[in-house]
Amino acid sequence: MNIGQAAKASGVSAKMIRYYEQIKLITPAGRTDSNYRSFSEREVNELRFIRRARSLGFSVEEIAHLLSLWRDRVRPSREVKAIAxxxxxxxxxxxxxxxxxxxxxxxxxxxxxxxxxxxxxxxxxxxxxxxxxxxxxxxxxxx
Amino acid sequence: MNIGQAAKASGVSAKMIRYYEQIKLITPAGRTDSNYRSFSEREVNELRFIRRARSLGFSVEEIAHLLSLWRDRVRPSREVKAIAxxxxxxxxxxxxxxxxxxxxxxxxxxxxxxxxxxxxxxxxxxxxxxxxxxxxxxxxxxx
DNA sequence: TTGCGGCTTCCCATCATGGGAAGGTCAAGG
DNA sequence: CCTTGACCTTCCCATGATGGGAAGCCGCAA
Structure with missing residues (x-):
């Protein structure tokens, strides 16, 4: 899945995906031999998470925190609630x-x-x- | 009245006064021999107008329009109302x-x-x- | 005369987003 | 095999209103 398809599938523009990668909100996508970014289903899900969080008005900084909690299976829901x-x-x-x-x-x-x-x-x-x-x-x- | 005094008197920071001048929201203040800006009471009043308008959430572009209507003695109040x-x-x-x-x-x-x-x-x-x-x-x- | 505070311009940063240029890549059809 | 068009890459610029800070000039008071 290259960036255009990931953009369509997630609702996040290609421009924004590159930006999120640059500011390290997401981990850099893999690359093909020809240097195209390649996205897995998992990464697309993260993008959807981000898009949804943005639509609720969370800042990128808050989303970084939310994403790390999302990935942490033993997070305390207290922390999530505090951010919200x-x-x-x-x-x-x-x-x-x-x-x-x-x-x-x-x-x-x-x-x-x-x-x-x-x-x-x-x-x-x-x-x-x-x-x-x-x-x-x-x-x-x-x- | 130099910029610091105008800032205090109007509630608009010196930084912002220079910015408003740069983007031509206000007409450039006069200068003293030593290149200091010099503000008249009239100009301070314009700055107060701007500060008040900003505090009501008007954009600088809208304020430019409002200011020109303010200066126009024969403006139709219809135009002001439309902006508001x-x-x-x-x-x-x-x-x-x-x-x-x-x-x-x-x-x-x-x-x-x-x-x-x-x-x-x-x-x-x-x-x-x-x-x-x-x-x-x-x-x-x-x- | 020295020193401090205020003035000047210039550059940079913010936050999230888009626009666009220059150049490489891929797939389809001739 | 080559062309074409659609995609990808990076890089730079712009937005809107605001603040921070540096380097250098000015003015007043002791």
Missing amino acids: DGHVQTLEAKIVEMQAMADTLRALSRDCAGDERPDCPILADLGSGQPPRREPAPARGFR | DGHVQTLEAKIVEMQAMADTLRALSRDCAGDERPDCPILADLGSGQPPRREPAPARGFR
Whole structure:
């Protein structure tokens, strides 16, 4: 199986396969006499693992760790769970951040006429020298 | 006002100010005899505008557009709103995507013992050759 | 005058991905 | 046996926004 077939079979582009090999995420594939890479079914499975992990947002570094645990028959599931939970936290933090951005923008956009006139609360906000948006007094009562 | 003071006053690092100048997001600041950049209050205000826009997640390209509208006294607010709404959509799409990742991972993690034993549904999923996760039959009844 | 802190430019690194060039290889069909 | 087209190889470059750091110039204070 050469790189194109491995790419199709795994869903990882040939470019990325070479890259993963270069950064030592995967062990270098064998080579044919003519220097073509040759992939075994096992290696294709690793590529599928990587593609799936990437699609869940894991970084390459995290995937390196996950792969080593996957290969380790006596890994403690505690370690796997820790990586997953850590990543979930990262995701949640980003989601919260983006949600805040979107909420602010929706509020500004709601009050913008969106017609031919130049008046615009969005530009007014951006130009107002607003500090990085600290919560506008968190409405005592949520605690 | 030299670059350090402008940085403090605007909240944009000196590094970034030079970068914004280089990519022509802002007009090159004037120079003193000794080649130091010199910033006016007006330029500092532009930097604050940029910092605020960045904090709302706008790309530099979008900010270039927003800045030109800001400077244009007869802009149609429609254009500003379009940029903002477009960005909100981008944010929402990313949020949905990350939410899906987090949901999947939380479900997998929930079923993982997280102890010394090697059995782990997280690794099982990653190693299962799962295709990029199409919804597992969307449970008719939510419409 | 010395010394420290700030300024200048220039280069490098990040993270994961793609584009493209130049050249070698393989298989099918003439 | 040779051509052709599709594949493979390596190498370099670009992305977006940011920071780190080196080498060298400048300005102010003691």
